[in-house]
Amino acid sequence: MSDIGKVAMERDRVYNRHGWTFQERGAGDLAVLWGQNANTQPLFFWLxxxxxxxxxxxxRLRTEIAPYCTLSDTMPLEINSMNLPGLFANGPLLKASIFETYRMANEATSIRYVARPVTIDDGACKHELQPGMFISAPHSVNQxxxxxxxxxxxxxxxxxxxxxAESGKTVPRYGKVRPWGTGAAMCKGQTFAExxxxxxxxxxxSLWDISPASGTWKIPAMIPGTGVKKPLTEMRVVITRRVPP
Known part of the structure; x- marks a missing residue:
């Protein structure tokens, strides 16, 4: 099994250590794969x-990232090391760009079970919610x-x-955007995914230059997806190794 990736092998060791059955492994892996394909990968495309x-x-992002992403001195460029704690703590523009991508492309929805009678007054009329009902809160409406x-x-x-206000530093904050849902049912993989x-x-x-194949950038229109919107049309680009000035 020398051709199996390190991540898969480490996961297998964890499963064995905790005595997971193959059925339990499948259920756990399916949840991870669903999250990746429905949310993480489409969102990364938009970012x-x-x-x-x-x-x-x-x-601007390359300047911000450079202290935490050490590149080789030879061509083609390769990443020699990454200071992940430094990047997470000192990458406000990158994180803010991700937040703005959430706002543009994410379609988070919270589903709640009504356990007791609730009255909601939206200013125009009152809505009576009875026990046993389910309600859907589409957070993307405000985005x-x-x-x-x-x-x-x-x-x-x-x-x-x-x-x-205290440190005077520039920091990224979510504000009103809710890409992970809210409350107890908020996405448990939030920190890992981000x-x-x-x-x-x-x-x-750090490594790649990307330009539009047509010569002009045109972001595709969006259509609803499972969790993140999908592009309506393909987006053709030219990808080349970065050559530092």
Whole structure:
């Protein structure tokens, strides 16, 4: 089994250590794969599309990432090491760009069971919710609301950056966006998924140049997906190894 990846082998050792059956392993792995294909990978596509198509953003991100992503001195460029704690703690622009990608492409929805009678007054009428009902809260409704986010159809990488009152540092904050749902049922993989996207994003940004095959960037229209919206049409690009100036 020398051709099996290290991650798969380590997972197998963990399963054996805890005595998981093959049925239990399948259930656990299916949940991970579903999350990756429905959310993480589509969201990463949109992040890269926005980063490379937004004028000036790529250069700013490369400057921010450089202290935490050590590249080789020879060509083609390779990543020698990555300081992950440093990147997570000191990558506000990258994280804010991810937050803005959540706002543009994520379709988080919370499902709740009504355990006791609830009355909701929305200003126009009252809604009586009875025990046994299920309600759906689509958090994405506010994400393109101009009253909540000015210029809602524009990708603004600095939208979620704020100045911390105590430290004076620029920090990324979620604000009103809810990409992971809310409450006890909030996505349990939130931290892992977000850091995964940061690491992959930093790697791609550090090593690759991406340009539109047509010569002009055109972000595809979006259609509903399982958790993250999907592109309506294909997006053709030219990918080349980065050559530092």
């Amino acid at each position: 890269i599309a926005y980063v490379y198509s937004t004028p000036g953003l790529l250069a 393109r609301d101009p009253l909540v986010y000015p210029e809602p159809d524009q990708f603004l990488s600095d939208r979620f950056l704020e100045t911390d 850091r995964e996207i940061m690491v992959l994003g930093a790697a791609i940004i």
